[in-house]
Amino acid sequence: GAVVSQHPSWVICKSGTSVKIECRSLDFQATTMFWYRQFPKQSLMLMATSNEGSKATYEQGVEKDKFLINHASLTLSTLTVTSAHPEDSSFYICSAGQGADYEQYFGPGTRLTVT
């Protein structure tokens, strides 16, 4: 099956710094990728849709200047959390579609802790 990877799998950073998370589709091309955030004991919440070669589409309430998304190629999307604060600590997950049914394949997630 299709594989989506994320790097890093976990990261700890200090408040005020920026953190970049990579999402890669390893064996297929993805013109669209999706970024989700999940707080403890809660469900996944869609943050934004990442489109190759164009600007990302953000969900209501998600600050686009804080969560910078770049979809540089058909296999790579990055999420940069700028000026991170403790409340940004969360589990960030990406996904990409593949195949005629556009099944969504999810990455393993990145756990961000801001101290």
Added chain:
Amino acid sequence: DAKTTQPPSMDCAEGRAANLPCNHSTISGNEYVYWYRQIHSQGPQYIIHGLKNNETNEMASLIITEDRKSSTLILPHATLRDTAVYYCIVRVLGNNDMRFGAGTRLTVKP
């Protein structure tokens, strides 16, 4: 997208069938029913999807009622590794996002 309703939690004995229900009474004619699961601290894993016919694969079976207002995911012989949160999602086909509800936390007990 239509919303879904699932019980918050269920228990199942190891080796027995786990039947997870999902209500989607406002589903549209072109919306499919998808099931994913999420094991603790991992990304969601695709299980199965269907439109109106029952579906079966190596992981599970999906039973969709004739009026399509509800469905049941069946894990025929649950193991301890099936302990996870199971999400039922309805969506149209296409390269679009998944909208997750609260899901059902299934605990398989020895």
